[in-house]
Amino acid sequence: MQAVAEGYSLTEVLNAEPLPRRAAVQSLSFYVMRRLARGRALADLLLERGAPNPLMGSLLLTVLCLLSVEPAESADGQRPPRYEAHTLVSQAVTAAGQDKQTAAFKGLINACLRRYLREREALMAQAYLRSDVRWGFPKWWIRRIREAYPSQWESILASAAAPGPLTLRINTRKTDRDTVMQALQAQHIGATPIGQHGIVLDQAQPVGKIPGFEQGWWLVQDAGAQCAADLLPLTDGMRVLDACAAPGGKTAGLLMQAKVHLTALDIDEVRLSRVTENLLRLGLDHDGVILKTGNAARLPSWWDGQPFDAILADVPCTASGIVRRHPDIKWLREEQDIADTAALQRRIVAALWETLKPGGLFLYVTCSVFPQEGIEQEAWMRTTLPGAVSLPAPGQLLPGQGSEHDGFFYALLRKQDEKQTPDTSA
Numbered sequence: 001m002q003a004v005a006e007g008y009s010l011t012e013v014l015n016a017e018p019l020p021r022r023a024a025v026q027s028l029s030f031y032v033m034r035r036l037a038r039g040r041a042l043a044d045l046l047l048e049r050g051a052p053n054p055l056m057g058s059l060l061l062t063v064l065c066l067l068s069v070e071p072a073e074s075a076d077g078q079r080p081p082r083y084e085a086h087t088l089v090s091q092a093v094t095a096a097g098q099d100k101q102t103a104a105f106k107g108l109i110n111a112c113l114r115r116y117l118r119e120r121e122a123l124m125a126q127a128y129l130r131s132d133v134r135w136g137f138p139k140w141w142i143r144r145i146r147e148a149y150p151s152q153w154e155s156i157l158a159s160a161a162a163p164g165p166l167t168l169r170i171n172t173r174k175t176d177r178d179t180v181m182q183a184l185q186a187q188h189i190g191a192t193p194i195g196q197h198g199i200v201l202d203q204a205q206p207v208g209k210i211p212g213f214e215q216g217w218w219l220v221q222d223a224g225a226q227c228a229a230d231l232l233p234l235t236d237g238m239r240v241l242d243a244c245a246a247p248g249g250k251t252a253g254l255l256m257q258a259k260v261h262l263t264a265l266d267i268d269e270v271r272l273s274r275v276t277e278n279l280l281r282l283g284l285d286h287d288g289v290i291l292k293t294g295n296a297a298r299l300p301s302w303w304d305g306q307p308f309d310a311i312l313a314d315v316p317c318t319a320s321g322i323v324r325r326h327p328d329i330k331w332l333r334e335e336q337d338i339a340d341t342a343a344l345q346r347r348i349v350a351a352l353w354e355t356l357k358p359g360g361l362f363l364y365v366t367c368s369v370f371p372q373e374g375i376e377q378e379a380w381m382r383t384t385l386p387g388a389v390s391l392p393a394p395g396q397l398l399p400g401q402g403s404e405h406d407g408f409f410y411a412l413l414r415k416q417d418e419k420q421t422p423d424t425s426a
């Protein structure tokens with residue numbers, strides 16, 4: 001909680017947790033992140049002068065989020081942790097007593113929580129007057145989604161506030177979907193096929209317990225992300241660039257399609273090492289795969305001057321489309337990040353376009369639902385990049401209620417050979 005308040009991603013923090021307790025810490029922290037606005041509103045009402053220090057504030061927020069679980073919330077897919085109110089209060093007070101930053105505030109925590117239990121209805125009614133509490137998103141985020149999608153904004157926010165399903169992509173180099181479905185059935189794991197190569201599990205499971213993990217039969221990948229590989233028709237021997245590759249989910253999809261010469265580029269060396277791990281587990285690593293650390297927007301740092309036949313540009317984005325899997329994102333982002341990220345995406349795309357062969361294909365992807373990173377970028381690419389022609393692609397994929405995929409944007413462009421570019425000057 002404190003790391004997120006300081007601007008760190010929960011993914012990084014959780015990776016540093018010792019394995020035996022990581023799943024429990026993740027479950028609890030995700031639960032709180034999904035209800036953070038409510039916890040903050042209640043804490044504001046209970047602590048008129050604010051928290052005396054950040055640790056005490058985080059402890060109080062966490063317990064308020066857990067205490068204020070409502071019966072209907074058990075339907076949102078993530079079972080609320082079931083603790084009796086008196087257990088939560090007494091554990092919070094005990095925890096406060098165990099750290100010197102909070103020991104002096106044991107009495108204050110106890111008083112706040114007991115007041116919450118006494119005045120629950122009135123406090124909740126007051127908290128729910130705030131739109132961020134009702135929707136579980138920052139106010140600026142709600143406004144941006146409402147402006148962009150006037151008739152769908154409510155279903156987009158509602159679906160993004162709940163956890164997403166666990167979806168697998170079959171490694172077609174090793175097996176097929178029927179074989180994996182049968183293996184799941186044999187272990188009584190309910191599942192449904194999705195898209196061309198996907199399977200959605202009825203209930204999330206620890207990945208190590210799903211049949212085929214060791215054998216590399218599948219990787220965990222949202223159905224929306226699985227489209228990427230299918231949109232680039234690759235054939236053996238092509239020179240392909242995966243420009244923002246880590247941790248390698250889409251790289252794997254590309255390598256399943258054909259035996260291509262693939263350069264997997266990423267600015268982050270540590271994240272890039274996860275591409276290697278994933279490709280090794282899936283048996284997709286071969287001599288034609290090169291991993292490079294470099295800045296896609298600065299060609300001299302990594303490009304050898306040989307043009308590519310196809311480029312996947314899964315550019316850095318606000319990740320506003322995947323908040324149901326990463327509920328900390330909505331609290332880490334600021335409104336200005338949309339414009340800043342869109343500007344970075346343009347710098348990356350403009351540089352990458354130079355490395356594409358005439359006639360080559362360019363797939364632009366983001367996991368965002370903000371049009372500034374999607375449809376507006378496509379319009380800019382079409383009008384600015386020399387020889388750019390748009391080809392059919394899914395465009396904006398929106399998460400909606402009951403939808404089985406996250407929010408993504410896909411644009412597919414061809415770089416027209418200059419000789420073929422129609423002369424429109426006459």
Ligand SMILES: C[S@@+](CC[C@H](N)C(=O)[O-])C[C@H]1O[C@@H](n2cnc3c(N)ncnc32)[C@H](O)[C@@H]1O
Nearest residue numbers: 244245246247248249250267268295296314316
């Ligand atoms: C959306 S993630 C890619 C996800 C990946 N394609 C997958 O399917 O697993 C974006 C990646 O871009 C990388 N990145 C950010 N800025 C970059 C830059 N200037 N050049 C290259 N990579 C960059 C980040 O480190 C991050 O790994």
